[in-house]
Amino acid sequence: MTTAPPADRSGMLTRRARLLSPTYRLFYEQPLQLVRAAGVWMYDEQGRAYLDAYNNVPVVGHCHPYVVEALTRQARTLNTHTRYLAEQPLQLAEELLASMPPELGRVVYTCTGSEANDLAVRVSKAVTGGSGFIVTDFAYHGVTDVLAGMSPEDGGPLGPGVYSAPSPAAAARLARIVNDLPAALARRTGALEREEALRMPDLAHAAAARAGLRLRAGLRA
Numbered sequence: 001m002t003t004a005p006p007a008d009r010s011g012m013l014t015r016r017a018r019l020l021s022p023t024y025r026l027f028y029e030q031p032l033q034l035v036r037a038a039g040v041w042m043y044d045e046q047g048r049a050y051l052d053a054y055n056n057v058p059v060v061g062h063c064h065p066y067v068v069e070a071l072t073r074q075a076r077t078l079n080t081h082t083r084y085l086a087e088q089p090l091q092l093a094e095e096l097l098a099s100m101p102p103e104l105g106r107v108v109y110t111c112t113g114s115e116a117n118d119l120a121v122r123v124s125k126a127v128t129g130g131s132g133f134i135v136t137d138f139a140y141h142g143v144t145d146v147l148a149g150m151s152p153e154d155g156g157p158l159g160p161g162v163y164s165a166p167s168p169a170a171a172a173r174l175a176r177i178v179n180d181l182p183a184a185l186a187r188r189t190g191a192l193e194r195e196e197a198l199r200m201p202d203l204a205h206a207a208a209a210r211a212g213l214r215l216r217a218g219l220r221a
Contacts, residue, residue, distance in 0.1 A: 009031075009033070012033070013031070032044055032050070033045050034050075036063075037052065037058075037062030037063060038061075038062055038063050039061040039062060039063075039064075040052055040061055040062075041062070042062065074088070082109065089109065092107075093107040112142075113141075113142055114141075114142030114143050114144050114147055115142075115144075117141045117142045117147050118142065118144045118146060118147055121133070121146055121147070121150075131160075131161045132161040132162070132163065133150055133161060133162050133163070134162075134163050134164070134165055135150050135151075135152065135158075135162060135163070135164055135165075136164065136165055136166065136167040137152060137164050137165070137166050137167060138152060138153045138167070139151060139152060139153060139164075140153040140154070146159060149162055150162050152164050
Protein backbone atom coordinates (compact mmCIF):
# COMPACT_ATOMS: atom_id res chain seq x y z
CA MET A 1 0.00 0.00 0.00
CA THR A 2 1.42 3.37 -0.99
CA THR A 3 1.02 5.90 1.79
CA ALA A 4 2.39 8.96 -0.03
CA PRO A 5 3.37 9.86 -3.58
CA PRO A 6 7.02 9.24 -4.47
CA ALA A 7 9.17 12.15 -3.35
CA ASP A 8 12.09 13.81 -5.07
CA ARG A 9 14.89 12.49 -2.86
CA SER A 10 17.54 14.80 -4.30
CA GLY A 11 15.24 17.78 -3.79
CA MET A 12 14.58 16.81 -0.17
CA LEU A 13 18.29 16.37 0.48
CA THR A 14 18.99 19.80 -1.00
CA ARG A 15 16.30 21.44 1.12
CA ARG A 16 17.53 19.60 4.21
CA ALA A 17 21.09 20.80 3.67
CA ARG A 18 19.82 24.36 3.20
CA LEU A 19 17.39 24.42 6.14
CA LEU A 20 18.79 22.15 8.87
CA SER A 21 22.02 22.24 10.83
CA PRO A 22 24.69 19.76 9.64
CA THR A 23 24.61 18.24 13.13
CA TYR A 24 21.41 16.48 12.01
CA ARG A 25 22.81 13.33 10.44
CA LEU A 26 21.14 10.81 8.17
CA PHE A 27 21.41 7.05 8.35
CA TYR A 28 22.45 4.99 5.33
CA GLU A 29 23.93 5.87 1.94
CA GLN A 30 20.38 5.89 0.59
CA PRO A 31 18.44 7.62 3.41
CA LEU A 32 15.02 6.30 4.31
CA GLN A 33 12.02 8.56 3.92
CA LEU A 34 9.62 7.43 6.63
CA VAL A 35 6.03 8.64 6.56
CA ARG A 36 4.24 6.68 9.29
CA ALA A 37 4.71 4.02 11.97
CA ALA A 38 2.65 1.61 14.05
CA GLY A 39 3.79 -0.75 16.76
CA VAL A 40 7.25 -2.07 15.91
CA TRP A 41 6.99 -1.17 12.21
CA MET A 42 7.94 1.97 10.29
CA TYR A 43 6.88 2.59 6.69
CA ASP A 44 8.48 4.52 3.85
CA GLU A 45 6.72 6.54 1.17
CA GLN A 46 6.23 3.41 -0.93
CA GLY A 47 4.54 1.53 1.91
CA ARG A 48 7.56 -0.71 2.52
CA ALA A 49 7.71 -1.88 6.16
CA TYR A 50 10.85 -1.75 8.32
CA LEU A 51 11.19 -3.48 11.69
CA ASP A 52 12.26 -0.77 14.15
CA ALA A 53 14.99 -2.10 16.41
CA TYR A 54 16.66 1.27 16.99
CA ASN A 55 14.41 4.07 18.21
CA ASN A 56 14.30 4.41 21.99
CA VAL A 57 11.56 7.04 22.26
CA PRO A 58 8.36 5.03 21.62
CA VAL A 59 8.99 2.43 24.33
CA VAL A 60 5.45 1.04 23.99
CA GLY A 61 5.57 1.02 20.20
CA HIS A 62 4.85 3.70 17.66
CA CYS A 63 1.43 5.37 17.76
CA HIS A 64 0.09 3.21 20.57
CA PRO A 65 -3.68 3.88 20.64
CA TYR A 66 -3.77 4.41 24.41
CA VAL A 67 -0.91 6.93 24.28
CA VAL A 68 -2.34 8.74 21.27
CA GLU A 69 -5.76 8.99 22.92
CA ALA A 70 -4.30 10.26 26.20
CA LEU A 71 -2.19 12.89 24.44
CA THR A 72 -5.15 14.03 22.35
CA ARG A 73 -7.46 14.21 25.34
CA GLN A 74 -5.02 16.26 27.40
CA ALA A 75 -4.16 18.59 24.50
CA ARG A 76 -7.88 19.32 24.12
CA THR A 77 -8.21 20.05 27.85
CA LEU A 78 -5.12 21.82 29.18
CA ASN A 79 -1.51 22.29 28.15
CA THR A 80 0.48 24.36 30.64
CA HIS A 81 3.27 24.11 33.22
CA THR A 82 3.61 23.24 36.91
CA ARG A 83 3.34 26.77 38.29
CA TYR A 84 -0.40 26.22 38.64
CA LEU A 85 -2.16 23.60 40.72
CA ALA A 86 -3.20 20.61 38.64
CA GLU A 87 -4.08 17.02 39.48
CA GLN A 88 -2.27 15.20 36.67
CA PRO A 89 1.34 16.01 37.69
CA LEU A 90 0.57 14.81 41.21
CA GLN A 91 -0.98 11.55 40.00
CA LEU A 92 2.00 10.82 37.78
CA ALA A 93 4.45 11.62 40.59
CA GLU A 94 2.60 9.25 42.94
CA GLU A 95 2.73 6.44 40.39
CA LEU A 96 6.41 7.02 39.65
CA LEU A 97 7.46 7.19 43.29
CA ALA A 98 5.50 4.04 44.10
CA SER A 99 7.81 2.16 41.71
CA MET A 100 11.03 3.59 43.18
CA PRO A 101 13.09 3.02 46.35
CA PRO A 102 11.93 5.06 49.36
CA GLU A 103 15.13 7.12 49.25
CA LEU A 104 13.79 8.79 46.13
CA GLY A 105 11.01 10.95 47.51
CA ARG A 106 10.55 13.82 45.05
CA VAL A 107 10.02 14.21 41.32
CA VAL A 108 11.40 16.76 38.86
CA TYR A 109 9.88 16.66 35.39
CA THR A 110 12.02 17.28 32.33
CA CYS A 111 11.18 17.43 28.63
CA THR A 112 14.28 15.92 27.01
CA GLY A 113 17.14 13.57 27.76
CA SER A 114 19.57 16.48 27.57
CA GLU A 115 17.56 18.41 30.15
CA ALA A 116 17.37 15.38 32.44
CA ASN A 117 21.11 14.68 32.21
CA ASP A 118 22.01 18.33 32.68
CA LEU A 119 19.88 18.39 35.83
CA ALA A 120 21.54 15.17 37.03
CA VAL A 121 24.95 16.84 36.63
CA ARG A 122 23.82 19.81 38.69
CA VAL A 123 22.34 17.60 41.41
CA SER A 124 25.44 15.41 41.62
CA LYS A 125 27.69 18.46 41.96
CA ALA A 126 25.50 19.93 44.68
CA VAL A 127 25.34 16.67 46.65
CA THR A 128 28.98 15.59 46.36
CA GLY A 129 30.77 18.91 46.11
CA GLY A 130 32.82 17.39 43.31
CA SER A 131 33.16 18.48 39.70
CA GLY A 132 34.78 15.57 37.87
CA PHE A 133 33.02 13.03 35.65
CA ILE A 134 34.06 9.76 34.01
CA VAL A 135 32.37 8.79 30.76
CA THR A 136 32.90 5.83 28.48
CA ASP A 137 34.47 6.13 25.04
CA PHE A 138 31.89 6.93 22.35
CA ALA A 139 29.29 7.91 24.96
CA TYR A 140 26.52 10.35 24.13
CA HIS A 141 24.69 12.28 26.85
CA GLY A 142 23.07 15.29 25.20
CA VAL A 143 23.39 18.54 23.30
CA THR A 144 23.83 21.19 26.00
CA ASP A 145 27.24 22.79 26.39
CA VAL A 146 28.05 20.74 29.50
CA LEU A 147 26.79 17.46 28.08
CA ALA A 148 28.51 17.96 24.72
CA GLY A 149 31.75 17.92 26.72
CA MET A 150 30.69 14.52 28.09
CA SER A 151 29.83 13.05 24.70
CA PRO A 152 33.00 11.83 22.95
CA GLU A 153 30.80 10.09 20.36
CA ASP A 154 30.67 13.36 18.42
CA GLY A 155 34.45 13.67 18.26
CA GLY A 156 34.54 16.98 20.12
CA PRO A 157 36.88 17.82 23.02
CA LEU A 158 36.03 16.67 26.51
CA GLY A 159 34.88 19.33 28.92
CA PRO A 160 36.77 20.49 32.01
CA GLY A 161 37.09 17.73 34.58
CA VAL A 162 35.73 15.07 32.22
CA TYR A 163 37.67 11.85 31.69
CA SER A 164 36.93 8.99 29.30
CA ALA A 165 37.44 5.28 29.85
CA PRO A 166 36.89 2.23 27.65
CA SER A 167 33.51 0.60 28.00
CA PRO A 168 33.91 -2.62 30.06
CA ALA A 169 31.08 -4.25 28.13
CA ALA A 170 32.62 -3.35 24.77
CA ALA A 171 36.05 -4.65 25.84
CA ALA A 172 34.56 -7.92 27.08
CA ARG A 173 32.55 -8.31 23.89
CA LEU A 174 35.64 -7.69 21.74
CA ALA A 175 37.62 -10.20 23.77
CA ARG A 176 34.92 -12.84 23.24
CA ILE A 177 34.87 -12.14 19.50
CA VAL A 178 38.65 -12.44 19.22
CA ASN A 179 38.78 -15.58 21.36
CA ASP A 180 35.98 -17.21 19.36
CA LEU A 181 37.37 -16.22 15.96
CA PRO A 182 39.61 -19.27 15.32
CA ALA A 183 36.81 -21.69 16.17
CA ALA A 184 34.35 -19.71 14.07
CA LEU A 185 36.73 -19.74 11.12
CA ALA A 186 37.24 -23.49 11.57
CA ARG A 187 33.50 -24.10 11.65
CA ARG A 188 33.01 -21.91 8.61
CA THR A 189 35.81 -23.66 6.74
CA GLY A 190 34.43 -27.09 7.57
CA ALA A 191 30.95 -26.13 6.45
CA LEU A 192 32.25 -24.76 3.18
CA GLU A 193 34.32 -27.85 2.51
CA ARG A 194 31.11 -29.86 2.80
CA GLU A 195 29.26 -27.49 0.50
CA GLU A 196 31.19 -27.12 -2.74
CA ALA A 197 28.93 -24.43 -4.14
CA LEU A 198 29.98 -22.04 -1.40
CA ARG A 199 33.62 -23.08 -0.99
CA MET A 200 35.87 -20.31 0.40
CA PRO A 201 39.08 -19.90 -1.61
CA ASP A 202 42.22 -20.87 0.30
CA LEU A 203 43.63 -17.38 -0.15
CA ALA A 204 40.58 -15.73 1.44
CA HIS A 205 40.63 -18.24 4.30
CA ALA A 206 44.30 -17.56 4.97
CA ALA A 207 43.74 -13.81 4.87
CA ALA A 208 40.85 -14.08 7.33
CA ALA A 209 42.95 -16.25 9.64
CA ARG A 210 45.84 -13.76 9.51
CA ALA A 211 43.45 -10.92 10.28
CA GLY A 212 42.16 -12.83 13.29
CA LEU A 213 45.72 -13.44 14.53
CA ARG A 214 46.60 -9.74 14.13
CA LEU A 215 43.46 -8.74 16.03
CA ARG A 216 44.27 -11.20 18.81
CA ALA A 217 47.87 -9.94 19.04
CA GLY A 218 46.68 -6.33 19.15
CA LEU A 219 44.27 -7.08 21.96
CA ARG A 220 46.95 -8.82 24.00
CA ALA A 221 49.31 -5.89 23.48
